Amino acid sequence: MAPPRKRDSKNRGLPENLYPNGKYWQYRNPITGKKTSINKPLADAIRLAKAANAKLAPLMADDGRLLSLLTGEQAPTVTSVLDRFEEEWLTTRAYSPRTLEEIRFKLAKYRTDLGARMFGQLDVLEVAGYLDQFSNNAYTKHRGLWVQIFAFAVAKGLAERNCAELTLVKQEEEKKRQRHTKEGVEAILAFEGTPDWLRRAIRLALVSLQRREDIVQWEKAAVDLEKNTIRVSPGKTQNYDTPVHLEIVMGEALRSVVRECLASPVVCPFLIHYQPRARKREQLDAKRHWNAVTEGYLTKAFSKARDDSKAYDSIPKAERPTFHELRALGSWLYEQQDYPQEYIQALMGHADVKMTEHYQAGHGKTEVLYQRVGADLKL
Structure with a gap:
């Protein structure tokens, strides 16, 4: 978790994690450290920052360790959910060895890219942004796997809704390969x-x-x-x-x-x-x-x-x-x-x-x- 910045006199009246950015504002995610510009008036910026703080509050307590003490349950990371998905769901599918290898390769990439994140942070915006890095047909395949991952997470009580299912469905490009000579x-x-x-x-x-x-x-x-x-x-x-x-x-x-x-x-x-x-x-x-x-x-x-x-x-x-x-x-x-x-x-x-x-x-x-x-x- 990124350490909070000390408030100085000019931003002491602002909500936590909201800072001036020229004539507008900037929100700093207290967990990832990612900065996002808010090009809106002060009142809108304060409202958005308060809403973001409220959403991230359960995940801000020492990477979930204090939350674990309070609730008796550790907030799941992306890696922990993927581990359970692979062990409890993937092993029950009648996939060919080649298909299993492809899926596990994708899961390994997800662990590298997102593994330390709390699974609860992956809302529709986060998932959509992650999927947008892939080209058309690859996008479709990765989206399909994320839909399955979220379906598993919802069924196990690890997520409230299937955020991947709410992302854009793209039509696969028709392959127009000519024959070899x-x-x-x-x-x-x-x-x-x-x-x-x-x-x-x-x-x-x-x-x-x-x-x-x-x-x-x-x-x-x-x-x-x-x-x-x-x-x-x-x-x-x-x-x-x-x-x-x-x-x-x-x-x-x-x-x-x-x-x-x-x-x-x-x-x-x-x-x-x-x-x-x-x-x-x-x-x-x-x-x-x-x-x-x-x-x-x-x-x-x-x-x-x-x-x-x-x-x-x-x-x-x-x-x-x-x-x-x-x-x-x-x-x-x-x-x-x-x-x-x-x-x-x-x-x-x-x-x-x-x-x-x-x-x-x-x-x-x-x-x-x-x-x-x-x-x-x-x-």
């Missing part, structure tokens, strides 16, 4: 500024048809060079009634890029990895291994290589294809090489494909049954 991807791969690890990730995605999240989480342990197979359980399908598990028989192109991943001298349990120049604590906490590649970093690195290589300079930047669209190009290339549609759908792990058994229940133990498919696209 074979020539465009070849230009990115040939560009000298494209890192070797990114070249491997591009080729791996193009030939295997796996999603971005599965590419960065693909473990070396999934590879069996003797049997010439690689296994994957697409994360997006693990919430399906019948989760998808693939055992891919590697064609020449897939085997080649997998061998390159395994031969990399960088120590990491994942096929796609790199050696970062700097290792910041917040970055390490968000990763599964210090040399692992996160989904966000893969997207950012690909977009930079795409733009620096000028592969799609004729397309507006907002419409240029991302790493995700490699999947669509790969499936089209398979089709051009006369692979049957069932083969392509199986490799992509689509839920509507007629698959063989995905797992077999034994006596007291469930065994996963991997469907055997092939990946033999010629690059």
Whole structure:
């Protein structure tokens, strides 16, 4: 809590925390120290300052410690509410590992940005101001999570109303991504500024048809060079009634890029990895291994290589294809090489494909049954 300023003779008649500011006034939040200009006449400034003092009064007593003595209950901080939300609510949801990872990454950011604040300070104005730092689609996702956090807090008696629900609802921007071309991807791969690890990730995605999240989480342990197979359980399908598990028989192109991943001298349990120049604590906490590649970093690195290589300079930047669209190009290339549609759908792990058994229940133990498919696209 910021210490109060001593009142001098010229502002002794003003309410606490209100000070002259030129010909107008300024209110200093006694907890955060934040100063806010009040460009109104003296009578209005006094009225607003008194109202603000009354609202903050329960939180001004020694960061809530005196309040705890008086009521027998500590005023909750944002961190304490987020901790309870994660432990009591998040663990009961049937989210995929990837979704859980994204949510926990957001919660970690909220703790860093707002963790020491008293949760009761987060009114509609505070929440709206915090959300405004995010772009349109990110705003929508963060707002949705805050609505859930406040709903939990209200249900637990930690907040009186859902302030996040009262913030502005924005319409997500429609994505207008154009398709990759074979020539465009070849230009990115040939560009000298494209890192070797990114070249491997591009080729791996193009030939295997796996999603971005599965590419960065693909473990070396999934590879069996003797049997010439690689296994994957697409994360997006693990919430399906019948989760998808693939055992891919590697064609020449897939085997080649997998061998390159395994031969990399960088120590990491994942096929796609790199050696970062700097290792910041917040970055390490968000990763599964210090040399692992996160989904966000893969997207950012690909977009930079795409733009620096000028592969799609004729397309507006907002419409240029991302790493995700490699999947669509790969499936089209398979089709051009006369692979049957069932083969392509199986490799992509689509839920509507007629698959063989995905797992077999034994006596007291469930065994996963991997469907055997092939990946033999010629690059």
